Every structure is written in C-alpha cells, then in structure tokens.
Amino acid sequence: MTEFTPLEAILGGSLIGLASVLLMAFHGRIAGMTGILAGMLPPVQADWPWRASFLFGAVLGPVVVSTITGTPVPFENPVSIGAVIVGGIIVGLGVNYGSGCTSGHGVCGMARLSLRSIAATATFMAATFVTVFVIRHLIGGI
Structure with missing residues (x-):
C-alpha cells in the first residue's frame, strides 16, 4: 500500500x-x-x-x-538486485534515446512548455502505468 x-x-x-x-x-x-x-x-x-x-x-x-x-x-527495496540492475539499464537506455530524464523533461521542459518534453513525459508516464499494471496485476508481483 x-x-x-x-x-x-x-x-x-x-x-x-x-x-x-x-x-x-x-x-x-x-x-x-x-x-x-x-x-x-x-x-x-x-x-x-x-x-x-x-x-x-x-x-x-x-x-x-x-x-x-x-x-x-x-x-525498502522489494525487488532483487538483479531486477534493479536490469531496470537501471533499461532506464539508462530510455534516457539516452529520449534525450533526457523525467526531471529534465517533466520538471524543466514542461515548465518551459516544450512540446518535445511534454511528449517525452507523456511517454514516460504511459510506460510507467503499463509497467506497474503488468507487474502488479498480470505477473502478480509487488
């Protein structure tokens, strides 16, 4: 919870x-x-x-x-260190391809009304929603 x-x-x-x-x-x-x-x-x-x-x-x-x-x-970290490493690599690749992270795009870019940052943040959030849904409801994880 x-x-x-x-x-x-x-x-x-x-x-x-x-x-x-x-x-x-x-x-x-x-x-x-x-x-x-x-x-x-x-x-x-x-x-x-x-x-x-x-x-x-x-x-x-x-x-x-x-x-x-x-x-x-x-x-607390409810997942294994292996999952943390894999997640970090995936996030690192996403940051590289997305030319920034949630703090850069979500906080600073959206405040400047950057369309690229708004699109990137929407993509980050959609991926997060899908990931949480799959892990919590389909796979039955944390």
Whole structure:
C-alpha cells in the first residue's frame, strides 16, 4: 500500500521547483539528474563543482530532514538486485534515446512548455502505468 502525504509532497515539489529555477537562473542549466550525473562521469566536465554540489544536496537533503525531525527516512527495496540492475539499464537506455530524464523533461521542459518534453513525459508516464499494471496485476508481483 502506498501512502499519500500531501504536506510532504507539496513541500518536496516546491523545493524541486525552486532548485530547478535557481539552477536555470544562476547557471543557465536544466535540472535533469541524469544529465547532471553524466557530467560527473569520465570525461568529467569542467563545470563539475556545481554538478557535485547539486547531487550531494539531493542525497544529503533527506539526511538533514531525518536528523532535524528525528524521523528516519523509510526505504525498502522489494525487488532483487538483479531486477534493479536490469531496470537501471533499461532506464539508462530510455534516457539516452529520449534525450533526457523525467526531471529534465517533466520538471524543466514542461515548465518551459516544450512540446518535445511534454511528449517525452507523456511517454514516460504511459510506460510507467503499463509497467506497474503488468507487474502488479498480470505477473502478480509487488
């Protein structure tokens, strides 16, 4: 069962939007996580410091919230490591062919009313809906 937490969703979404706007305003860059991460892989881009800071903040944020509130961030992975690896490869290929990820297209591209990003996000979401339906209802997985 998935729990919906509207306050946390609003706060988290607002912070993602704010980070995206600030990155565009101060660095002229799209806040696409895979593009940011790709710039940290060899050959490392010259603008690696802001990329490292952005990624570090994305990882450190939940740790800070957990520390301040005293509430651990719940995390569980109900699938095997093999499934995670296969899923990561499939997502990586999709990001490559789609010229971006859900954060780049879904947050930044759609905010700019980019038709390409709107189409990419619709495709991402449709694939997600189909995948969840097949795994949960046809295969009988998690």
